[in-house]
Amino acid sequence: MENNQILTDLKGKTAIVTGGTKGIGRAIANELAQAGATVIVSARNQPEGDNSHHFIAADLTNPADVAELEQEIKQKFGGVDILINNVGGLTTPPGGFSALTDEHWESELQLNLLAATRLDRIFLPGMIAKKSGVVIHISSVAAKQPLWNLNMAYAVSKAALNSYSKSLATELASKGVRVLTVAPGATKTPPMEKFVSDYAQSSNITVEEAFKQLLAQTGGIPMGRMAEPEEVASLVHYLVSPAAKYLTGTTYAIDGGSLPVV
Template structure:
């Protein structure tokens, strides 16, 4: 690695797509990459009123079959390719309560959103990266892939575990072809989505949000740093990983959890 690579975290001239990029972790990542000089494309089901107008927004529901190809076609027509793909979209609409509360539809929805949406978007955008001989793909996973919370979000954790495995396999396939693939697994992050999850979890448990939060913290063993991450904490790592400074890094799952995972 050259000295310029070691110090260069700029992204001037790069085109980055951030899925779910209008709020929470996705918005923080989009802002971080824009600050580094990248041209930003964001996608979500709908554009919020306070969206950054300097970003190119494309509406897409990536959990639906065909939406990834539609999105990729529009991007290729307008930009030619993307250099950086941040597969940030994810979440769960499944009820808390464990196995007996979960239907086929719950499982299918979570697998489509958290696993197949990034798989399908990778398939749609990778050909242009491979043609160029360079690119970076980041999959945003979760520590739930290693710390299952059966009471709260069993299908979500299972889907993220599958995403981790897929991401590692894809990195091995593409490493010699100039495309780097990495995974970032946050612990609890202070976002609107987290607050909504805790509200639903509290209702399922018949507890207050503070009580439900404590139940979750007890299940994961607490956060040694004593607080949830901010979205910007995740974005800073992503900004480094997609930059020339990280040119020799691929196939790694980075845990960003304030020390929660109890193993080395």
């Protein structure tokens, strides 16, 4: 019987992690590298401090940047075995439907849905040709539990990503390529900390009170804390490894039990 270390070993694999310089993306990049993978990270800005991964600056909402990223990766690496579509975020204002313009909706869809579809179109043909590869879309529990006053457009864009990911998984299952979705809940990242801080400032309350109010709107977290980015990365590592070779087409929530659904 193969041991767990062999089943989760990624030696000889090349992975790209979008939005891979901070938060969940950085944790995933580090985890995959520790498992033996050659890791490429992309982001709009150069990472701060030491970075042992190959970095490519790219705004994935800009097709021209995506084309340059494609050219560099194919020249230097030939292609990738693992694609982590992690780039995304909440960029629109709170306040419900009346606060959201066409530009807000377009921006959220570009960042949280279309950036992933662009990368998939680039790298899937190579995976299909090898009959091997894994694509992970990083979504959010907000896709199933939207908060109208805080994240309407973001939640809708992530729900669209979930649906796209499921459809893509069905299309590619017989071609040797697995597609999975990971949906984190509240996770201790710089964007989350800024979101809570901004909410506290706009509501004229303390950060601690703001966090409690936000948790109350979602029904709370049974585990009583936010996830660490490394915990999300651990799940992603398992899903891209040979240990998960029969898994495809599923969305995995990692939320400390917060989603109030079966």
